[in-house]
Amino acid sequence: MKIILITGASRGIGAATALLAAEAGYAVAVNYCSNAAAAAQVVEKIRAAGGTAAAIQADISREEEVMKLFSETDRLLGRLTVLVNNAGILEHQMRLENMTAARLNRIFAANITGQFICAREAVKRMSTKHGGSGGAIINISSVAAKTGSPNEYLDYAASKGAIDTFTIGLSKEVAEEGIRVNGVRPGFIATDIHAAGGEPGRVERLKSSIPLKRGGSAAEVAEAVLWLASDKAGYSTGTFIDVSGGR
Numbered sequence: 001m002k003i004i005l006i007t008g009a010s011r012g013i014g015a016a017t018a019l020l021a022a023e024a025g026y027a028v029a030v031n032y033c034s035n036a037a038a039a040a041q042v043v044e045k046i047r048a049a050g051g052t053a054a055a056i057q058a059d060i061s062r063e064e065e066v067m068k069l070f071s072e073t074d075r076l077l078g079r080l081t082v083l084v085n086n087a088g089i090l091e092h093q094m095r096l097e098n099m100t101a102a103r104l105n106r107i108f109a110a111n112i113t114g115q116f117i118c119a120r121e122a123v124k125r126m127s128t129k130h131g132g133s134g135g136a137i138i139n140i141s142s143v144a145a146k147t148g149s150p151n152e153y154l155d156y157a158a159s160k161g162a163i164d165t166f167t168i169g170l171s172k173e174v175a176e177e178g179i180r181v182n183g184v185r186p187g188f189i190a191t192d193i194h195a196a197g198g199e200p201g202r203v204e205r206l207k208s209s210i211p212l213k214r215g216g217s218a219a220e221v222a223e224a225v226l227w228l229a230s231d232k233a234g235y236s237t238g239t240f241i242d243v244s245g246g247r
């Protein structure tokens, strides 16, 4: 059975990806940071439909917790086939003048260091150089990497720019070792993340600026992720799918 680990899978895009992955026949490691009840619900839904899943707590910005996340995935489900580097955070909308170094460090630790060290642990397990049988890594970036998010979150947007560069570089580094590395750049997707930025109604406010004139759903992002994970995407590496309604 193929094993998929999805970081930040207790809600939003991660939870939708977990449910779709289970439908596609993966055993799913459902990582969460603080919301054990929401992660348990995702696992329960998968099991109720006859699938295999385990909830595993870890703050992906902390290296020792990432080590535990991967060893628990090994122990509970087996050797990893796919990593979805999905967990990410943003903080309240503000201009650069008001951003503290502490805030920048929190954003970069979760959105950059977290994805790097999760990918590192995945490569150790997937790479044919390390005795693995290959795999796929999908990094969740954002259209913000291209727009820069002025007046809202330059820090978040820049962290996603780093992820795009990381995706290109890592894809080349491990291409001959059976691992494909790709990115998905969502646009405005209806999830709780906008409330964390201080504006729960953000997608509604901005939808007229989207060529398709609506926000996207987490399930629509999950479809792109699962395609990149699958053998159907076997000739795609170091590339991106924008799920952004044309933005």
Ligand code: NAP
Pocket: 007, 008, 009, 010, 011, 012, 013, 014, 031, 032, 033, 034, 035, 036, 038, 058, 059, 060, 061, 086, 087, 088, 089, 110, 114, 140, 141, 142, 143, 144, 185, 186, 187, 188, 189, 190, 191, 192, 193, 194, 196
């Ligand atoms: P969300 O609804 O806020 O969910 C975030 C998830 O990440 C939760 O499961 C949360 O776990 C987990 N998480 C947060 N910090 C974590 C950490 N340090 N360690 C482990 N897990 C952590 O977010 P979302 O909208 O689904 O976003 C998912 C990804 O898509 C992010 O990378 C985000 O940047 C990207 N994205 C989203 C949008 C959008 O419009 N929604 C657009 C572009 C890109 P707990 O619930 O346990 O705290």
